[in-house]
Amino acid sequence: MSKQIPVHDVTPPPAKGDRSFDLYASREKIYTRAFTGLFRRLRMAGGAVLFLLYFGTAWLSWNGRQAVWWDLPERKFHIFAATFWPQDFALLSWLLIICAFGLFFITVFAGRVWCGYTCPQSVWTWIFMWCEKITEGDRNQRMKLDKQPMSGNKLMRKTAKHSLWIAIGLVTGLTFVGYFTPIRNLIPEMLSGGADGWAYFWVGFFTLATYGNAGWLREQVCIHMCPYSRFQSVMFDKDTLIVSYDPRRGESRGPRKKTQDYKADGLGDCIDCTMCVQVCPTGIDIRDGLQIECIGCAACIDACDSIMDKMNYPKGLISYTTEHNLSGQKTHLLRPRLIGYALALLAMILLFAWTVAHRSLVELDVLKDRTLYRENQEGHIENVYTLKVMNKAQTEQTFVLSADGIDGLRFAGKQEVRVSAGEVLALPVELSVPPEKLPSSTNEITFRIQSVDDPSVHNDTPSRFIGPSIR
Known part of the structure; x- marks a missing residue:
């Protein structure tokens, strides 16, 4: 009989009130500090362009309709x-x-610059943070306000903040739905109660989603919900531009007077003011190194540079740099992986542009009748088809239909049709051929369609012509 090795739990019990052994850590609210700087101005300019595109495009008109319109009922x-x-x-x-x-x-x-500058979650979160600042004050004022018991002043400020959040969420939801239901009609119909029930549902859904994501969840979306933060590490290398703190220059940290000879005291350029932490929207300390929570927004760079200016120190203690640069090695901007992505991206863009520019503006679908074949009055073998002609152009077109593939093939039915813009026309046709002309019982044929108004608009669709078995 084998003996079991005795196992004893030697983990010390947690002290009273110590939660370091909890598997779940409750969220700590992040209070960001206001700041200024180059990268903040770049982010504001980029955000303004994105807002203008998102909210403005829905109001543009083109040839009597909304310029960008996803017409789901009509599948256009x-x-x-x-x-x-x-x-x-x-x-x-x-x-x-x-x-x-x-x-x-x-x-x-350049790492997660998409997240820091153009991701909708980040852009809307910055807007919501601005609303928080103008209604509740800057960082210290908000922290103090949250600790206070409810009062008339606190209720008024909180109500104003949430009202702005809901208003922005509502405008966001209306605009999004406005790309599927023309926005010039959507708003009056919703105000009068005449809109479709689904319109109310989706406007409400996106209003609450915007309010919840940008107002309440914020960094939790970036850290826990967004998959991008998880797989970004496999795309980073030591030449990727990342927001980093230079420990060779900054350490050892410590407070000091502006006129103090801090080098003689063994101090680095970091005065340990924690400004980089206070402005971070995800609440991390960039001095701890590259972290999954960093979204590359460069708020810490702006904050640190402003402190360096006040201390008359060189800027760049926190900067966009690379791991190779931090370790004193040369950074390689052109490297195989980056070149490969660039070439693949360029090739796909060119092919996509060519495909869009040369896509056919007429669609021809051929449906063969269930009856395999029949013999007409002339003794010819006849097949029946239904042709569906879709005019994808913006104007009405006249099309000519034809078929070939077998000698002596005759086309019975309308060979010239006029189809309105966006119309799908179903057209029955019969093809016949003398039996002695059939090379086999199953024959490949091709239906052709071409516009009379614009010969460059054409399309071909293959089909089959069925006849009797040939022995």
């Missing part, structure tokens, strides 16, 4: 002069792949 997707159909769905998939490769490229080159 209007983007200025172009109209896309479900048959063009592959283009959307292609576009998403291009965006993914663009994100990979920028991440290899």
Whole structure:
């Protein structure tokens, strides 16, 4: 009989009130401090452009309709002069792949700058933080206000903040739905109670989603919900630009007077003011090194540079740099991975642009009748088809239909049709051929369609012509 090795738990019991052994850590609210600087101005300029595009594009008109309109009931997707159909769905998939490769490229080159400057979660969070500042005050005032018992002043400030948050969320939700239901009609219909129930649902949903994500969850979305923070590390290398603290210059940290000879006292340039921590939207200390929570927004760079200015120290204690640079080695901007992503991205963009520019503006679908074949009065073998002609152009077109592939093939039915812009026309046709002309029982044929108004608009669709078995 084998003996078991005795196991004893030697973990010391936690002290009273000590929560260091808890598997769950409750969230600590982050109070960000106001700051100014170059990267903040860049972020504000970029955010303004994004806001203008998002909120402004929905109000643009093009040829009597909304310029950008995803008309789901009619299965039409209007983007200025172009109209896309479900048959063009592959283009959307292609576009998403291009965006993914663009994100990979920028991440290899400059880390999470997408997150810090252009991600909707970050942009809307910065706006909500600004609302917080103008209603409740700066960092210390907000911390003091939250510790106070409820009062008339506190209730008024909190109400003003949440009212602004809800208002921004409502405008965001209305604009989003306005890309699917023309916004010039949507708003009056919603105010009068005449809008569709789904419109109210989706406006409410996106209002609450914006309010919750940018107002309450904030950094939790970036840290725990966004998958990008998890797989970014596999795209980083030692030549990737990241926001980093220079420990060779900054250590040892410590407070000092502006006129103090801190070098003689063994101190570095970091005065341990924690300004970099106070402005961070995710609440991290960049001096601890690269962390998954860092979104590359450079708020800590602006804050640190302002302190360096006040102390008459050189800027750049915290900066966009690389691991190679921090260790005193040479940074390689051009490297195989970055070049590979760039070439793949460029090739996909060019192919996508060529495909969009040369896509056919007429769609021809061929449905063969269930009856395999029949013999007409002339003794010819006849097949029946239904042709569906879709005019994807912006104007009415006249099309000519034809079929070939077998000698002596005759086309019975309308060969010239006029189709309105965006119309789908179903057209029955019969093809016949003398039996002696049939090379086999199953024959490949091609239906052709071409616009009379614009010969460059054409399309071909293969089909089959069925006849009797030939022995």
